[in-house]
Amino acid sequence: MSSSRFIITVIGIDKVGxxxxxxxxxxxxxxxxxDITQTIMDDLFxxxxxxxxxxxxxxxxxxxxxxxxxxxxxxxxxxxxxxxxFRFMHRI
Numbered sequence: 001m002s003s004s005r006f007i008i009t010v011i012g013i014d015k016v017g018x019x020x021x022x023x024x025x026x027x028x029x030x031x032x033x034x035d036i037t038q039t040i041m042d043d044l045f046x047x048x049x050x051x052x053x054x055x056x057x058x059x060x061x062x063x064x065x066x067x068x069x070x071x072x073x074x075x076x077x078x079x080x081x082x083x084x085x086f087r088f089m090h091r092i
Contacts, residue, residue: 005034005052005083006060008067012076014045022078025070026051029063045076050083 010022019038026033035050064080071078 004054004058005050006031007079007081007083008047008049008051009079010045010047010049010071010076012045012071012074014040014043015075018045018074018076019047021070021074022047022067025063025066029053029058029066030055031063 008022008026010018012018023033031051031053033049034052036047037049038045038047040046060080060082067078067080
């Protein structure tokens with residue numbers, strides 16, 4: 001990996017506890033929020049975060065699974081993409 005940053009997206013019907021649940025998993029994996037934006041459109045919750053890790057042996061697959069599981073529990077869709085993959089997929 002040339003970067004230790006990730007793009008995390010969270011989308012779903014708004015309810016209490018989404019931010020707390022997602023950030024709790026991030027804290028457990030020692031993932032830091034570099035930038036964050038959140039919007040509620042009617043009852044649709046959207047959040048995009050730029051996150052960063054410092055560990056060299058970070059288990060991305062385990063983190064993605066934990067975030068996805070928490071998302072299912074909260075009723076939202078959570079995607080975690082490595083910054084390099086995200087940039088490659090969204091370039092023009």
